[in-house]
Amino acid sequence: MTSRVACGQQSQQRRTGVRRTVTVLAIVVGVFYLLSFAQILLMK
Amino acid sequence: MAHEATHDLHDDHHEPQGFFQRWVMSTNHKDIGTLYLIFSLTMFFIGGSFAMVIRAELFKPGLQLVQPYFFNEMTTMHALVMIFGAIMPAFVGLGNWMIPLMIGAPDMALPRMNNLSFWILPFAFALLLSTLFLPGGGPAGGWTMYGGYIVQPPAGPPLSLQTGSLAYAVFAIHLMGISSIMGAINIIATILNMRAPGMDLLKMPVFVWSWLITAFLLIAVMPVLAGAVTMLLTDKYFGTSFFNPHGGGDPVLYQHVFWFFGHPEVYIMILPAFGIVSEVIPTFARKPIFGYRAMVYAIACIAFLSFIVWAHHMFAVGLPLGADIFFMYATMLIAVPTGVKVFNWVATMWGGSMTFETPMLFAIAFVILFTIGGFSGLMLALVPADFQYHDTYFVVAHFHYVLVTGAAFAIMAATYYWLPKWTGHMYNEFWGKVHFWCSVVFVNVLFFPQHFLGLAGMPRRIPDYNVAFADFNMMSSIGGFLFGASQLIFLGVIVHCAFFSKKKATDRVWEGARGLEWTLSSPPPHHSFTVPPVVRDEELAHGHADD
């Protein structure tokens, strides 16, 4: 592990963590955008 | 599976080749941080030049230099450029540079997205600024873009000259929003996943905490802004009537949606500043931060409250009494966690062995002058008082104390604080101090009289005024020109430090500096912490929750 980190690598654990965080956040942002734009369609 | 990524990161390993590769294709957090900071400084001067036009026109009563419509373009553009171009990118640049160094990460979690976040910005601002050259002029309805001014044709240019400036501005705002959201996702992913072993959340420097919370604010409110301006767009060009009373729409709805974004936005511009000051003061007081945990909770508390105070910008529209009272008390509540922070900064200095290098001077000025802005905010939070103060220069004075002597002074403190780390050379302390003293004196000459103007009833966003306001306006303009000129010293000090300074910086730079970033060389290697550092408690930045 350490040696992979040493050559500029993120460890596998970090990689999955990042992927999970980004997925959650992307969904949150997506929902927020959808809500913001859904009201545009719904209201008029 | 991890093959592509492996390959890429491997390329990264070498020093970047050539100017284009290094700066345009960069995936390195330090280089991208530098790009953000240069961009921000550029926008600071562009936005500043608009402010000079405003203060020149207001130097004396009567119309002398510019047409009223152009004046309104200047107030609008000044705000948009300073908020979205200068303050926010400066914090993102500082975050890019410092967060990985402070938590012992090799880089940001998503380096390529980082590149994209930055490179969207020059295009967004090119688009926004280009509207000034359109035949009908740029947006002139204020940075708040209230529907009433935007949707209905302004009295300024004749209808035939009405251009698509709103469409340009809206598209630019969408781009900035996307850039901010990607930046925020990147920062959260980095802080949650890339910390070196042993760097627990409650051991992180306060600056990192402040950015983590700010990033959540950004994610929550940028989509709301996008929705609001899109509705403006469809109202103006596609015949909808969200905000247009002619079709049964409600202009006040726009204000609600805008300020639901707008108030958290002002905290987006101050929380990272709180973080910076919480780094600088312990260093120069040579004491750990007082009440680390309270500092972190206070930031989180302010962030939460910032979502339930938006209508304090709308007291004058005639809200129901219950709403007035709710928003008044909720707003005044923010003073509690803010007060906690101010007292903790003072307590950090108390009994410390302080020295007053330029970063510390800016940080101390921040504490005092930001607090003045907080007090005028409290005055504005009182509904009956706000009926008088709303849309006067009192509001202008308030938000310039929190944004210039608050956010901008913190950015200057951060610049002086970390410049030796970034460049490997010391800046010129004498000229740094000259910059500080000029700035702190002139900024007060510029903005303090505006309190009096506002209390006496001078409206904001007007190119001409009653002669009764002449003296304070002239004073304010003189302060403005001198404050503007003082910033050239800032530019000079930075350029000198980056390219000409002979004085090498040590790794630690400041005697009292603590934190992982100071364990690296000055300047740090292009790739730092490729091996996660061992985090020792005495090296943690000025305190943590176990103290």
Ligand code: HEM
């Ligand atoms: C103790 C904390 C604060 C309180 C109680 C407060 C209160 C207020 C109120 C009531 C207004 C509306 C005034 C009006 O339009 O009649 C206002 C405006 C404003 N505040 Fe604050 N504020 C506080 C802190 C801040 C901070 C930290 C920032 C930014 C860093 C900020 C930025 C602004 C801006 C930009 C406006 C004017 C928006 C506009 O109309 O263009 N405020 N504040």
Ligand SMILES: [Cu+2]
């Ligand atoms: Cu507000």
